[in-house]
Amino acid sequence: MNTPNRRQALGAGLSISAIAGLSACGGGAVTAIDAGDPVKGGSLRVGITGGNAADTVDAHIPVNNGDVCRSVNLYNALYGWDDDSKVVPLLAESFESNADATVWTCTLKEGVKFSDGRDITPEDVKFSFERITDPDDPKTAAANFTMLDKVVPTGKRSMEFRLSEPNGLFNDAVAEYTAGIVPADYDPENPVCSGPFKLKSFTPAQSTVLEPNEYYFDKSYLDEVQLLNFNDSDALINALLSTQVDAIAGIPLALVEVIAADERMAILNSETGMWLPFTMRVDKKPFDDVKVRQAFRLVVDREQMIEQVLSGFGTVGNDMFGPLSENYPDFPQRKQDIDKAKKLLAEAGYPDGIDVELVTAPIQSGAVESAQVFAQQAAEAGIRVKIRRVDSTTFFGDEYLKWDFAQDFWYTRDFMPQVISSCISESPFNETHWDDPAFNKVFDKARAIPSPAKRRDLEHELQKMLYDEGGYIVWGFANQVDAFQKYVGGLVKNSTGRPLSGWRFDRVWIGKV
Known part of the structure; x- marks a missing residue:
């Protein structure tokens, strides 16, 4: 089976001084207007980054943020x-x-x-x-x-x-x-849709216009949704503050308080299971030695990561994904232990420390910053990290899933579906190259059981294997933080990790301004 590509380009953030200036220029003469009760009509303009010539409206191959947004609104799954x-x-x-x-x-x-x-x-x-x-x-x-x-x-x-x-x-x-469900004569170039909206126009890397699907089984309020692409976060936030757009997907976390100070703006801060792991290939030196993997996990100061990388907008991780899963384990919280990390490295044959290359890219807010903080923390244990920064297209290009030591990002998923995506031999995104026969045997047993309660012990057995020997460093879970004009209604906290209430624009309205 061919492995589909997975990539997402996100822009860099603005400085606090720059955004303060924009806020002062754009907001002084305008009074904030709340959305009020739901009303019919109006156009929602949404700013996003990450568009490129490969943007698609195909139901089954969404890649970047804009693709996912189009998919959620144009198509429904069962x-x-x-x-x-x-x-x-x-x-x-x-x-x-x-x-x-x-x-x-x-x-x-x-x-x-x-x-x-x-x-x-x-x-x-x-x-x-x-x-x-x-x-x-x-x-x-x-x-x-x-x-x-x-x-x-x-x-x-x-x-x-x-x-x-x-x-x-x-x-x-x-x-x-x-x-998503599509008709038997489906043409992705001229899509017939099963979701709350249908396609009015689409220009890759520039804009998408959606209009209501009048045959949809549920109500929607808007007359139109415009998805507008911006090259980076600088242009995106400028568009919000100058009222060129009504809502933006994702803001630099260091600027949340500054944007919130503008009386016209609302911040949507959702706790999620979204994670930005470091990925160690368990089949390549030096990470084929479990002691090295354990040492790398022990150099991380997780609380410091949350504060420095996410500006406090997140929760501490424990080298296990799926924190919202019913069977999430209560393992001892892993903490930074430099002495033990040094001891493990020495036992693995690296008494004088170790040199590694960490590949990073702006694939999600906080990715590059977490690489930089990790390098600083790891140095205390003699781990000398050379950061290799590439652009997002390169990161998710031909070498994706081949990097020895790199990063990735994942939206909220339960434990078992996440394993299917990344921790078994047939996984499309097995970035750590984890393929353990004992693990696979237990997983096959667990997957056959529909009830989470009845498979709890098996899930905990799988989680313990990954916690002890796996190739992920899961240091934390990032909040999804978006911003919008206060006259936009219907946006609520959403734990999926997808922006702006999981891209569900069928329940959004524009208040009477």
Whole structure:
């Protein structure tokens, strides 16, 4: 199976003095106006960074921030994730497994339609998953469905997902935004949509205009959504303060208080399970020695990372992902221990310290800064870090998943779905090259059990293996912090890690200004 690329370019931040000047120039003569109660009509202008010539409206290959935003608004999956990162129905009325989780039966909601007025049928669902799992052209979500044998329509609104092996996590897999439902005659160049909006216009790297899907099963308030691309955070924040846009996705965390001081602005600060790990390839020296990996974890001052990298907008990590998972473990909190790190390095054959190259890029807010702080902290243990900074396109290019020591970012996911994405041999993003037979055996047992409570012990066994020997350094979980004009309503805290309430613009309105 081919591995899909994954990249995201984000701009650099403004200085505090620069933004203070912009705020003073833009805000003095304008009084803040609250959104009030929901009203119908209006256009929402959203500023984002990271667009490029490869931008897409294809339902199944979103890459950067803008792609994900378009995907969430143009297409619905059978299930989705709510603001608390819980799986909830979207196009499906129900989705249930048989006793051994080898057959999942789905029933569509009554009357769901595409944006051209046609009914969404089981045949469309069948086509959508065949497109995602096409062995000659696998899409982003393909790794979630390696056990999917076939989708068999069984009625006007019903179908069976027949699996080659048990999978108790299948309802989580179909909830990913990368598993949107499209019609059987789908043309990504002229898309017919299943989400709350349809496409009005699209110019890669510049702008996208969405308009309501009048056949969507739920209400929306806006007449239009404009997604406007900006080259960097400097231009993005300038556009917000000068009222060229109504909301922006992601702000430099060091500038939150300064932006909030403008009476016209509101800050949306959401705690999430989003993480910015350091990735050590367990199959390459020096990280093929577990003692080296353990030493690198012990040099990190996690509280200092949260303060210096995230300006306090985050929570401390413990080398384990999925903090919102029902079965998140209560392992002893790993703390900085320079003496023990030195001892482990000496036992691994590095009594005089070690030289490593850390590849970083502005792939997410805080990534480059965390690399710099890590290098300073690691030096105390004799770990001499040479930082190699590349641009985001290079980072997520041909060498992505091949770096010996690098970084990445992940939005909120439960533990088991995250393992599927990054910690087993067929994972599309196995950046640490973790492939342990004992781990895989336990994981196969756990994946077959639908109930989180019943698989708790197995999950803890898997988590303990990764906590003790894995290739991730998970130092913290970053808040998602966005900014918007106070006349924008409907934006709420959202734990998915996706900006602006998870990109759910169907519930946003513009107050009467």
